[in-house]
Amino acid sequence: MSGGNGFVQQAAMLVGAPEPAFRLLLTILAGYPISIFYKFILENKVSNAIKHTYFLSLGLCLYLFNYGYDIYHSLIAVIVTYGICAIFQGKPTMLVKVNFIFNMSYLLIGYYLTESNEYDILWTMPHCVLVLRLIGFGFDVADGRPSESDLSKDQKDNCIKEMPNIVQLMAYSYFPSSFIVGPQFPFNRYKHFINNEFTKYKSYMEAGIKRGSVGVLYLIIRQIGAVYLPDDYFLSSEYSNKSFITQIVQLGLWGKISLYKYISCWLLAEGSLTLLGLSHSPKNGQIGSDTKDDWTACSNVKLVLLETGTRMLHYVQSFNVNTNNWVAAYVYKRLKFLNSRTISYAGALLFLAVWHGFHSGYYMAFALEYTIITFEKQIESFYNTVIKPNKIGRVIENNLFVRGVLIAIMKFYNIVMMGWCLTPFIQLSYNKWMVIYSSSGYWGFYLLGIWTLIHLFYQFLLNPKHKNPLLKDKDQ
Structure with missing residues (x-):
């Protein structure tokens, strides 16, 4: 007991x-x-x-x-x-x-x-x-x-x-x-x-031990990181007195360290399931139909994408994978009668927030996830339609150094924005996560707010009826 x-x-x-x-x-x-x-x-x-x-x-x-x-x-x-x-x-x-x-x-x-x-x-x-x-x-x-x-x-x-x-x-x-x-x-x-029905696949032992060993490594990193960046530190005056760059970098690293708590548990659980042979993933999706040794069916994290991703979307795609697949199958796809992917996605995120509990942090975190992913899609669309076809876009696409710098900037964004988004999920209580946002000047909200205004103005200019907003269209 x-x-x-x-x-x-x-x-x-x-x-x-x-x-x-x-x-x-x-x-x-x-x-x-x-x-x-x-x-x-x-x-x-x-x-x-x-x-x-x-x-x-x-x-x-x-x-x-x-x-x-x-x-x-x-x-x-x-x-x-x-x-x-x-x-x-x-x-x-x-x-x-x-x-x-x-x-x-x-x-x-x-x-x-x-x-x-x-x-x-x-x-x-x-x-x-x-x-x-x-x-x-x-x-x-x-x-x-x-x-x-x-x-x-x-x-x-x-x-x-x-x-x-x-x-x-x-x-x-x-x-x-x-x-x-x-x-x-x-x-x-x-x-x-x-x-x-999985016994014919023979590499389960090697795959299970490998996954479990990686889980132990992530657990060690998590424990070491928690010593240097404990949760309480971000509520202290020591953190609030740091420079802005130091604050956002530390917040991003803390977010990754906090994720490793979950990742290590999932990897260890996945390793034991793989040792059983239960996690075999058939190549064509039909159990028992081929002999390809793929052991990812019970994988809850895509480590390569998680560590190399440059967008918030990459975290969503690589973290808590099986739960996300469950929500996609039993919530998102079952809402197709609404005839709107946006509404279905919002409904799936709301379900996830409620499923986690009543803490305000869960709702803020999932609201930020939705907002940030929308922000990233809008940025991507703007880049593809405005920047990429022009000279500066050709330089970015063809110059390896420029692309490398851009990828480094995106990775920096990926880390600091993830830490910002995870703050309420980790601290849970409004009185805690709002203190952290206040300490760093609410920069994430300003970034999203300013971009929203820019995007709305850009959409306004794209509308043919608003080419000259000072003149009223006679046919309007």
């Missing part, structure tokens, strides 16, 4: 980590012996029922190790979801609505009752992972009822035609290597894994 003055608490004090965070790390690392034992002892020697029991029992033990009797919240969610799917499986629309409302309501009530002004490691953390898993499960059960001609390719791959039993759903929900921090994957992938 969690709490107490036992070995785990003493070990956490020894390494200088909060006990809940240390327990979380131990839980992620436990995925490795669990994976190795399964691959070499159980995989080809026991029935599927025993496999389900193996993963379920260990998942429950790990949950108890972290959150004790608070496990009842997740048990209620899984059992009620199963009941909803069993009762309404003949009414897909009702199933989706009831299941979505129940799971999101339970999570939000949990946030309301437990949230403080800090980033708390409570039962609500794995529960937010579980909620996506159960909502997705409900969608997949509902998709298994209509004719396949009405479904998209993703829906056809993920739809559940035969309702699993409660033990199978619980084993999927408490899967040891993913229940606490993700990643998300559909029930059908779990079923294919249990049925040994």
Whole structure:
């Protein structure tokens, strides 16, 4: 059980980590012996029922190790979801609505009752992972009822035609290597894994160890970075008295260091899933159809794009990948009836903000993400239509030195703007993140505001009716 003055608490004090965070790390690392034992002892020697029991029992033990009797919240969610799917499986629309409302309501009530002004490691953390898993499960059960001609390719791959039993759903929900921090994957992938459909791919050991090792490296960098740039430093007078350039550079580096906290956990979880063989990604998207050893299906971060990207969009594309894929499949694409990609994208971001909780920082961070990505698209359009066709554009495109300087400037922008955008996501409370914005003179808001005015004026000039705004068009 969690709490107490036992070995785990003493070990956490020894390494200088909060006990809940240390327990979380131990839980992620436990995925490795669990994976190795399964691959070499159980995989080809026991029935599927025993496999389900193996993963379920260990998942429950790990949950108890972290959150004790608070496990009842997740048990209620899984059992009620199963009941909803069993009762309404003949009414897909009702199933989706009831299941979505129940799971999101339970999570939000949990946030309301437990949230403080800090980033708390409570039962609500794995529960937010579980909620996506159960909502997705409900969608997949509902998709298994209509004719396949009405479904998209993703829906056809993920739809559940035969309702699993409660033990199978619980084993999927408490899967040891993913229940606490993700990643998300559909029930059908779990079923294919249990049925040994990935066993012909042989490079899982090398790929899993490599990914886990990179996770350890990122964890070390995160811990070292946190010593030099702790969260509280940015609320101090020492930070507010720094020069503007120093402030924005430190904020950007702090943002990257803060991301590494999540990235290290995801890489470690992904490594254990790869050791199981569950993360195989077929070349043509059809499980079991080729023998290409690609182990990215459970990857939650694209490291190369993350580290080399030059735009905020690159962070979005490379960070929390499976959650973003889940939102794209079950929120964004399901909003296509609105006939607007912009509105659907805004709806997806709003869902993500609500899913994270009630802290104002989440809503500000996702609002900034939307605004900054829009800003970048407008800049790109302006460059392609105004600058690129002209002489200066040809110099930029053809001169390697100029292009190198431009890329360096864009990378600098990428780092400092990401730190600005992540500030409310990390500090959460308005009274904290606004202090940091105030210390640096609200520069990000001024940048976005000034560009908005420039863009509006540029659009105004592009309108043929406004070539001469001082004269009124007779035909207007």
